[in-house]
Amino acid sequence: MTPHPAPPCRILLAGGSGTIGSAVVRQLEAEGRAVFALTRAALADARALAQVMAEVRPEVVISCIASRSGAPKDADAIDYAANAALLAAAQAVGARQFILLSAICVQKPLLAFQHAKLKFEAELTASGIGYTIIRPTAFFKSLSGQVKRVKAGKPFLIFGDGNLTRCKPISDGDLARFITGCIANPEALGRILPVGGPGPAISLREQGELLFALAGKPPQFKSISPKLFTHAERVLGLGAGLSDWFAEKAEYARIARYYATESMLVMDPATGEYSADLTPEFGSETLRDHYVRLLAEA
Numbered sequence: 001m002t003p004h005p006a007p008p009c010r011i012l013l014a015g016g017s018g019t020i021g022s023a024v025v026r027q028l029e030a031e032g033r034a035v036f037a038l039t040r041a042a043l044a045d046a047r048a049l050a051q052v053m054a055e056v057r058p059e060v061v062i063s064c065i066a067s068r069s070g071a072p073k074d075a076d077a078i079d080y081a082a083n084a085a086l087l088a089a090a091q092a093v094g095a096r097q098f099i100l101l102s103a104i105c106v107q108k109p110l111l112a113f114q115h116a117k118l119k120f121e122a123e124l125t126a127s128g129i130g131y132t133i134i135r136p137t138a139f140f141k142s143l144s145g146q147v148k149r150v151k152a153g154k155p156f157l158i159f160g161d162g163n164l165t166r167c168k169p170i171s172d173g174d175l176a177r178f179i180t181g182c183i184a185n186p187e188a189l190g191r192i193l194p195v196g197g198p199g200p201a202i203s204l205r206e207q208g209e210l211l212f213a214l215a216g217k218p219p220q221f222k223s224i225s226p227k228l229f230t231h232a233e234r235v236l237g238l239g240a241g242l243s244d245w246f247a248e249k250a251e252y253a254r255i256a257r258y259y260a261t262e263s264m265l266v267m268d269p270a271t272g273e274y275s276a277d278l279t280p281e282f283g284s285e286t287l288r289d290h291y292v293r294l295l296a297e298a
Contacts, residue, residue, distance in 0.1 A: 009184060012056050012095075014038045014086055015064030019141055020101060020179075023172035024064060027180050040065075043082055053089045060183055061090040062099045070255050071248040072112040079116035084123055097130040097189065099182055104135045104194055107267050111255055121192075132188040136175055137196040137264040137279065138167040140290045143207055147294045150211045155222040159260040162205025162221060166276065167264035168196030171290060174283025194266045197283050201265060201276035207287070214291050229257035 011028060015021035016037030028035040036056045042048040043065070063086055067078040083100070090098055102121060106114045124131050146156055159165075170178075178195055182188035202210075205221065212219040233253035239246030263274040 009033075009059040010056060011035045011060045011062065011183070012038055012053070012058035012090075013062045013064065014043055014082075015066070015101070018064055018066070019139065020172055020175055021064035023176035024062060024179050027173070027176035031180060033180075038086075043086065046085060049085060049089050050092070053093045057093050058090065058095050060097045060099065061086065061095050062101075062179065064101045064179075066101070066103075067113050067116070069248070069252075070111065070113040071251055073244070075113035075116040079113050080120045083120045087120075087124060087127060087129070091127065091129055095129065097132065097184065098124060098127075099132045099179060099188075100124060100134065101179065102133050102135045102192075104137050104196075104264050104266070105258070105262065106135065108262060111258055112251055130189045132182045132185075132190075133192040134179060134182065135192065135194045136170055136178075137194070138169040139175070140169055140171050140287065143167075143169055143287065144290070144294055146208070147211065147291065150208070150215050150217065151295060153217060155220040156208030156211065158204050158208065158221050158223055159226050160223060162208065162223070163203045164226070164261055165259075165263045166201040166203050166274070168199050168201050168276065168279050168281060169264075169287050170195065170197030170283060171285040174285055178282050194280060195282050196265070196279045197281065198286050199276065199279075199281050201263075201279070202287065210288060211291055211295075214288070214295055224260075226257050226260040229253045229260065233257065 011033060013021060013024060013035055016025050025035060025037060036058070038052060042052050063083055065078055065082055067074040087098055100121070102117050106117050106121070109115050109118055121133055124133065150156055174197055208221060209219050233250050236246050236250035236253060240250050265274040265276055266278040267273065268275040268278055
C-alpha cells in the first residue's frame, strides 16, 4: 500500500487507552490531526455512544478495542458486540470509513475471541460503509515478557525446541503509522490488510538467542511441552458446563496452546501453511531495537 496524504477529517478512536490505541493517538497528533478518543464507559452505554457520535459526527472511525482476557463472554461483549454497536452508531451519523484493528490469527480460528472478531468482520464487510480491516502479526509487547528473566540470568522459556512458531513482529509506532495511513486511502478501502514489521520472520528460540546476545550472557533455555496446555484444557473442560470459572480457565489453556504452536504469519491458501514470504512488512523499528531499549531500562 502506497502512502496517501489524507485530507483533514473528523476522527473518532475507540480503544485509545490501550497499547496500540494510545500509539495511534500519538501518531494522529504528530500528523496534526484532531482526534476524539471514545471512553470505554461511553462505548458500553448506547445512549452515551449515540450522544458522542452526534456531537463529534466523525467521518472516520478507528476501532482498536479488544477483549482483555479472550474468555468467551468477554470476547463476545467486546470483540463483537461493542464493535457492532460502534459500527451502527457510525453509520447513523454518516461516517464514511470504519478502520478495524483485528488480528492475523483469525485466519485459523480455534478460539472464542477469534470467532467473535470474524463475526464482526463479516458484519463490517456487509454493512456498506467504507471499511479497512488490519490484521497485524505479533506486537513487540507480546514478545517482551522474558527480558527481565534473561537480564537476571534465568533461562529463556521455549515451547518444544523453540522453532514451532515464527512471526514478523511490528512495533506500536510502525503499526500506528500503518493505521493512520489507511485513512481515506483509496488503496485501503474495502480491503483486509495483513501486516508485519521488518523481517525476517523470527522463532521463539531466535528471540531468546537475540536477547542473550544483547545482554552479554550465554544462552540457556528451558523447554515446556505444549501438551501441558492440552492436558490442562481437558481437565478444566470437565467442569466447563457447570461453571464459568472452569470454562474461562479451559479457554485460557486453549489460548496458551494456540500461541505455543501456531505462527503469526499469513497462511498460504494454496498450501495451508504459514508463509513468511506472503506476510507483508512495514516500518523500520526492529525487535532488536526494542530489546536494546528494554534491556537499558530493566
